[in-house]
Amino acid sequence: MAPTIASGPAGTTVTVPGNSSLWDRISNWASENKGLVYTIAGVAVVVTGAGVVYYIRKGPDEESVPKPSKKERRKRKQAEKEAEKGAAAEKQAETSKTATVETADELPEIDEASVIGLSESQRKEYAAKLKEAGNKAYNQKDFNKAIELYSKAILCKPDPVYYCNRAACHNALSEWEKVVEDTTAALAFDNEYIKALNRRSNAYDHLGKYSEALLDITASCIIDGFRNEQSAQAVERLLKKFAETKAKEILETKPARLPSATFVGNYLQSFRAKPRPAGLEDDAELDEETGKGQLQKGLKAMESKIAPSYEEAAEAFEKALTLGDLGEYEAYAHNLRGTFQCLKGKHQEALADLSKSIELDPGLTQSYIKRASMNLELGAPDKAEEDFEAALAKNPEDPDIYYHRAQLHFIKGEFADAQKDYQKSIDLDPDFIFSHIQLGVTQYKLGSIASSMATFRRCIKNFPKIPDVYNYYGELLLDQTKFSEAIEKFDTAIELEKETKPMSMNVLPLINKSLALFQWKQDFSEAEKLCEKALIIDPECDIAVATMAQLLLQQGRVTEALKYFERAAELARTEGELVSAISYAEATRTQIQVQEKYPDLASKLSGMGGGVVR
Known part of the structure; x- marks a missing residue:
């Protein structure tokens, strides 16, 4: 574990310099700009830690019911009100005089022939009359009877409300498949029928079709x-459910691989450098x-600090234990392979490797530290x-233990x-x-804050050639919106990285x-160039x-962004990271699908972003 400004998301606690703080700045950007809403290609979105979310949060009332759009057809307004009361299992305060029926005997006999x-x-x-009945x-929870009556109403007059x-x-x-059939029929009459979209989304959810459910509820929003x-x-719920389900499927077949050289290098340097054991020089x-x-x-490969060498090191430690005959180095080998x-x-x-290392050499304290790190990542802080x-x-x-x-x-x-x-x-050190x-x-x-800034100034005085000092100092200055000073520190860190680690530069x-x-x-142009250089x-x-x-x-x-979100999912190391990356990717993909399926919404919302309260 190593420096970080803020703890990362659950399940990603093998922290390395900068990774958590950067993830926080990326995924929690909306919290720093709380009311800021972008209108992207005609779709208003908020970027949050949960992904690209197409709404503005207003309150905690989970039981509220969607209001009809102002542009809903007027002919359906009264019918919508009555259906809403029925769906909530509330008694109707009054019934329409033109469609009142007192008994089942007053209902017309309707079938395909008579109609x-x-x-x-x-x-x-x-x-x-049939719809009222x-x-x-x-309301009386006689759902099969209600189905019969609505079906006869549809025979008389196919209408989206009846479906x-x-x-x-x-x-x-x-009966989720039938819910999908009827709501799809309703949407064939009016593809912006909010209630039908919501009900079909719920049915898709129960059928495990989370992507389809997400598309419908997003369009509804x-x-x-x-x-x-x-x-x-x-x-939010569907994004999470989809991402968790997809992540589990991916992890079942995803081959184990090392993360980026930046990640590996930063993790390894969080332990104090020590000379090799005698006999392995x-x-x-x-x-x-x-x-x-x-x-x-x-x-030797691990000390090279470049991506191919890290892969070589991992293979060598595996082979070392396979070949065996390690003698006094066996505990150390298990420590390294476990790492x-x-x-x-x-x-x-x-x-298993770290526990074996401790069993073979109880005095190898680094194995305890690394196992503690693993237990923390697995949600076992005790x-x-x-x-x-x-x-x-x-x-x-041992100063590493305290650190x-x-x-x-x-x-x-x-x-x-x-x-x-x-x-x-x-x-101690x-x-x-x-x-x-x-x-x-x-x-x-x-x-x-004053003590923190003083600590970093002392660091610069005592460690003037260490780029990490300037990088983390810059992060704290950026957090205080001291942009010019922060960029100055980042520039110094970049130059020192070039000078001190030309072959293994920290990006x-x-x-x-x-x-x-x-x-x-x-400044999107320059920001992109810097990211491209890092990549x-x-x-x-x-x-x-x-x-x-x-x-x-x-x-x-959006389409370009989706490719990068999908790449982030490929690079995810833990289930938590994978869920987060898939959430971003699926939210972005859904945005594209909504635009394709509902082209009118782009023009409808083109001016909406500017009118949203900030």
């Missing part, structure tokens, strides 16, 4: 002018076809705390405890830069500068991919 002989006016009159039966009312009966009986809270919440002559030789090969299993998201395998306590019992003077335990406190929001552990880590950086970040989270300062220019000047250096960097997707989305380049 042919009726005049147009008779059909209309009979349909109204259907409403009464519905939609009959769909409500099938809904009450959980847009037609209704984003006024209904219940529909808005349905969008470069000048030690070891046969590569032995376990020890592969261990040496893997360590890369963790980075690949192979949680159970990583835990087990993580136990691992830290066990590590301290073995070596209370990573501080990260545990930080993620849990226990900033005072985190501050103490960061300081202890510094007292003042030369580890990330303890200082994270101390400054924690002071910032505690509201001690996070480039992405931070991109976001700063976007937030400050809405040239590290094509697997998920943060760069997600940032590019958001930049394109803000400009209304």
Whole structure:
């Protein structure tokens, strides 16, 4: 675990420098610009942590019912009111005089043969009477009788309201396929019929057709002018359900792979550099076809800090344990293989390796720390705390233990405890830069802005050639909307990255500068160029991919944005990351589908964004 300004989403707690803070800035951008709504290609959207959401949240009333659009046909307004009362199982306050029926005996006998002989006016009159009787039966929960009556009304006069009312009966009986049939028939008459869209969305949801359900409820929200809270919440719920279902399917067949070189490098450097164990140095002559030789090969590759070398290291550590005969290095080999299993998201395998490492060498405290990190990622903070306590019992003077335990406190929001552990880590080893950086970040989270800024100024004085200092200092300045100063720090970080790590440059300062220019000047062109440069250096960097997707989305380049959201899903390492990426992608894809299916909505909403309260 290493520096981060804010804890990341649940399930992504193997934190690395900058990743969480950048994800927070990307996915929580709407919280920093609370009322800001963009009109993108004719569709008003809000960008939130849940994805691209097509509504403006107004209140907590989950039981509210969608209001008809102002442009709904007037001829359906009274019928809509009555059907709404019926759908809510409320008693009608009064009934229409022209369509009142007191007993079933007064209803006309209608079938396919008899309806042919009726005049147009008779059909209309009979349909109204049958519909009223259907409403009464519905209110009395006699759904099969109501279905019969609405079906006869449809024979007299096919009408979207009658189909939609009959769909409500099938809904009450959980006959979801029939709900889809009737609402689809209603929408054939009027493809902007909100109630039919909502009911069909609900039926698709029950049928497990989440993408179709999302399309219908999204269209409903847009037609209704984003006024209904219940529909808005349905969008969120369906996005989450779709993404979780899709993520599980993908993870069942997705091959394990290492994340970006930026991610791997940042995770590895969160541990203090230590010399290799005696006998594994470069000048030690070891046969590569032995376990020890592969261990040496893997360590050398890992120290190269470039993507192909990380893959080579992972393979070498695997082969080392397969070949065996590692002797005193066996615990160390399990530690290293477990580290890369963790980075690949192979949680159970990583835990097994780290536990084996501890069993073989209880004094290897780094294995306790890494297992604590894994337990935290798997949602077991109590087990993580136990691992830290066990590590301290073995070596209370190990500064890495205090640093990573501080990260545990930080993620849990226990900033005072985190501050103490960061300081202890510094007292034991003042030369580890990330303890200082994270101390400054924690002071910032505690509201001690002056102390935090002073800590970063001391860092610059004591570690003037470390790019991470300037990068994280810039993030805090950006959080204070000190844009010019923040960009200056990011520029310094970028130059130092070039100087000190030309072959393994950390791209996070480039992405931070991109976001700063976007937030400050809405300079999309330069922001895009910086993201493109980051992706040239590290094509697997998920943060760069997600940032590019958001930049394109803000400009209304929805189809291009979708490609990047889909790429972000491919790069996701954990289930939590995958759910988030799929949510963004599906919301964007739904936006495109709505525009294609309802072309009139684009022109209808083209001026809407400017009229929304900000």
